[in-house]
Amino acid sequence: MPSSNRIPYEAPTEEGRFGDYGGRFVAETLIHALDELTRLYVSVSQDPGFQAALAQELKDYVGRPTPLYRADRLTEHAGGARIYLKREDLNHTGAHKINNTVGQAMLASRMGKTRLIAETGAGQHGVATATVAARLGLECQVYMGSEDIARQSINVYRMKLLGAEVVPVNAGSRTLKDAMNEAMRDWVTNVDNTHYIIGSVAGPHPYPMLVRDFQAVIGQEARDQCLAAEGRLPDLLVACVGGGSNAMGLFYPFVDDDGVDIVGVEAGGEGLATGRHAAPLNAGTPGVLHGSHTYLMDDSSGQIVETHSVSAGLDYPGVGPEHAYWKDLGRARYTSVDDDEALAAFRVLNQTEGIMPALESSHAVAWTLREAARRPPEDIILVNLSGRGDKDIHTVAGIDGIEV
Amino acid sequence: MSRLGERFETLAADGRKALNTYIVAGDPSPEVTVPAMHALVRGGADLIELGVPFSDPEAEGPTIQAGIERALAHDVTLADVLDMMSAFRSDDRDTPVVLMGYLNPFLRMGYEAFCKRAAHAGVDGIIVVNLPAEEAGTFRGALHRRHMDLVLLVAPTTTAERAAYIAAQGSGFLYYVSYKGVTGARRADARAVAKRLTEVRAAARGLPVLVGFGIKDGASAAGIAPHADGVVVGSALVETMGCTAAASIPDRLQAQVREIRDALN
Numbered sequence: 001m002p003s004s005n006r007i008p009y010e011a012p013t014e015e016g017r018f019g020d021y022g023g024r025f026v027a028e029t030l031i032h033a034l035d036e037l038t039r040l041y042v043s044v045s046q047d048p049g050f051q052a053a054l055a056q057e058l059k060d061y062v063g064r065p066t067p068l069y070r071a072d073r074l075t076e077h078a079g080g081a082r083i084y085l086k087r088e089d090l091n092h093t094g095a096h097k098i099n100n101t102v103g104q105a106m107l108a109s110r111m112g113k114t115r116l117i118a119e120t121g122a123g124q125h126g127v128a129t130a131t132v133a134a135r136l137g138l139e140c141q142v143y144m145g146s147e148d149i150a151r152q153s154i155n156v157y158r159m160k161l162l163g164a165e166v167v168p169v170n171a172g173s174r175t176l177k178d179a180m181n182e183a184m185r186d187w188v189t190n191v192d193n194t195h196y197i198i199g200s201v202a203g204p205h206p207y208p209m210l211v212r213d214f215q216a217v218i219g220q221e222a223r224d225q226c227l228a229a230e231g232r233l234p235d236l237l238v239a240c241v242g243g244g245s246n247a248m249g250l251f252y253p254f255v256d257d258d259g260v261d262i263v264g265v266e267a268g269g270e271g272l273a274t275g276r277h278a279a280p281l282n283a284g285t286p287g288v289l290h291g292s293h294t295y296l297m298d299d300s301s302g303q304i305v306e307t308h309s310v311s312a313g314l315d316y317p318g319v320g321p322e323h324a325y326w327k328d329l330g331r332a333r334y335t336s337v338d339d340d341e342a343l344a345a346f347r348v349l350n351q352t353e354g355i356m357p358a359l360e361s362s363h364a365v366a367w368t369l370r371e372a373a374r375r376p377p378e379d380i381i382l383v384n385l386s387g388r389g390d391k392d393i394h395t396v397a398g399i400d401g402i403e404v
Numbered sequence: 405m406s407r408l409g410e411r412f413e414t415l416a417a418d419g420r421k422a423l424n425t426y427i428v429a430g431d432p433s434p435e436v437t438v439p440a441m442h443a444l445v446r447g448g449a450d451l452i453e454l455g456v457p458f459s460d461p462e463a464e465g466p467t468i469q470a471g472i473e474r475a476l477a478h479d480v481t482l483a484d485v486l487d488m489m490s491a492f493r494s495d496d497r498d499t500p501v502v503l504m505g506y507l508n509p510f511l512r513m514g515y516e517a518f519c520k521r522a523a524h525a526g527v528d529g530i531i532v533v534n535l536p537a538e539e540a541g542t543f544r545g546a547l548h549r550r551h552m553d554l555v556l557l558v559a560p561t562t563t564a565e566r567a568a569y570i571a572a573q574g575s576g577f578l579y580y581v582s583y584k585g586v587t588g589a590r591r592a593d594a595r596a597v598a599k600r601l602t603e604v605r606a607a608a609r610g611l612p613v614l615v616g617f618g619i620k621d622g623a624s625a626a627g628i629a630p631h632a633d634g635v636v637v638g639s640a641l642v643e644t645m646g647c648t649a650a651a652s653i654p655d656r657l658q659a660q661v662r663e664i665r666d667a668l669n
């Protein structure tokens with residue numbers, strides 16, 4: 001319920017600024033491609049034909065709308081506020097990532113690009129990109145850190161089955177940030193025929209804006225579904241934050257609903273105090289990485305530091321610039337959950353609801369369990385269950401000492 | 405005017421092309437850098453571009469990435485690079501030096517603090533790969549107050565209109581990137597570069613234009629130079645740094661630069 005005297009939220013600026021954050025910090029070679037993408041995106045966002053085609057694709061191919069599910073046994077387990085799960089795990093390919101890749105692949109087709117590239121951490125974005133590439137008959141290469149290739153082997157094989165080439169990245173920490181460097185290098189080289197599908201609300205303008213808008217279907221549906229089920233909006237939204245796309249997708253349509261609290265959950269890794277985590281909004285400083293000015297994890301001389309999380313999709317030293325802006329504005333609060341607590345929540349959701357969450361999403365569930373216990377039963381918490389956990393079975397089994 | 409302006413005036417008066425040479429500070433180890441810089445000058449380099457190591461060099465190819473990794477293995481920081489600069493300047497007051505890097509280390513030190521220390525160390529300008537003209541205003545202001553240049557880049561994908569805008573924002577010289585891609589990936593295509601440079605030089609309105617990326621030796625330098633005010637050689641020198649015993653690096657670099665200088669003359 002926007003109060004009448006408040007100016008509705010509007011960001012970014014034409015230059016891609018979210019307050020002090022965002023912008024376009026890339027090599028000059030890419031500016032032309034970013035300008036072209038921005039122009040196209042602005043035109044299709046007002047084009048009813050494009051919007052109708054996208055909606056159709058989301059319905060028939062992705063399987064939207066996803067349910068908003070009242071998790072009664074999870075609620076009982078937490079002992080407090082009523083918990084709803086937005087079931088992005090039920091999307092085709094098993095996570096929210098495909099909402100964005102379907103949209104961006106349509107943009108790529110309009111630009112006449114014949115090749116798609118992507119970076120991936122957990123492999124969900126890589127799978128979602130390989131999937132739309134197969135669907136449209138486009139060539140596809142996915143960059144992935146060699147450490148992530150080892151811990152997300154199921155998704156690596158899925159991408160290969162889909163006809164994509166997975167390119168291992170051995171530089172730096174061999175995780176998502178290094179994969180993103182390599183994808184940028186590819187794009188600089190092949191910009192004429194290639195579209196780079198960035199998988200989160202990160203990167204140079206217009207990516208944070210367009211990925212947010214493609215993911216906003218999550219929040220639009222959830223808002224309507226909550227009104228239908230409860231006759232009112234939720235009290236609190238919760239989502240995990242890696243780059244921040246599932247979180248921004250849920251949060252953005254609620255930005256002007258002042259009564260709705262918003263919490264993003266970062267990866268606490270081995271604990272914030274150890275320094276071995278992936279929580280730039282909690283423990284980082286503003287800087288520039290991968291095309292935008294945002295919170296990131298660096299040392300006192302400005303080198304980006306290695307991050308740690310049991311969840312490959314959250315193991316990233318930066319975060320989308322709009323989250324940095326919301327943190328400073330106070331529109332959202334950002335907390336963290338460590339590996340152990342996320343793993344515990346993974347088990348709880350399996351055993352109370354018969355739902356296996358991705359380890360990324362388990363961070364959101366874990367913080368919700370804590371918070372729900374502190375709130376009265378009348379309160380409604382809406383959690384984004386960003387993906388399913390099949391891809392993580394090896395990791396969890398390994399922790400249990402079981403070989404599968 | 406910084407040393408860059410003076411150097412380009414002298415070169416123009418002599419009818420010579422500028423040879424700009426790039427190495428990574430701290431590669432393969434910190435004590436090599438200052439002797440290596442002097443060797444570049446002895447070989448005939450007119451300018452030095454000193455790379456500031458950064459953990460995520462997203463526009464570099466494998467050769468320069470490896471050089472940066474060798475430097476980072478010694479934890480070389482921007483502050484260390486400025487110390488190397490001061491040491492170089494105690495023996496060379498004339499050769500212009502431009503630092504080349506990525507924005508975050510400069511941002512972390514703070515624009516004002518960096519500019520103060522850099523001016524003191526005898527730095528003449530900087531090139532920041534991931535700082536396009538639109539984002540450069542604040543940093544440029546701080547640099548100009550200390551009489552240092554912000555060198556901007558123009559790419560094959562840059563429109564003529566935008567090249568003029570970039571040239572107007574930059575100073576020192578204009579860096580034309582010869583191909584779409586990362587450093588060291590391939591040879592510069594002299595015909596394609598020549599075609600484009602007519603337009604870029606018109607847009608530059610007298611600002612010297614140097615061509616970099618894909619210039620590896622005397623032959624490739626001589627092919628490009630007639631169309632520009634000078635050339636930049638990087639990956640080929642960094643390659644030498646990676647495969648030469650530290651004690652032999654200055655002599656090897658000097659000979660390598662000499663071969664290119666001779667081909668340009």
Ligand SMILES: Cc1ncc(COP(=O)(O)O)c(C=O)c1O
Pocket residue numbers: 095096121122123124125199200201240241242243244245246247312313314358360361386387388
């Ligand atoms: C299921 C799932 N959730 C969340 C994320 C984190 O990304 P983001 O913060 O952009 O939603 C990933 C990334 O791989 C993911 O696979």
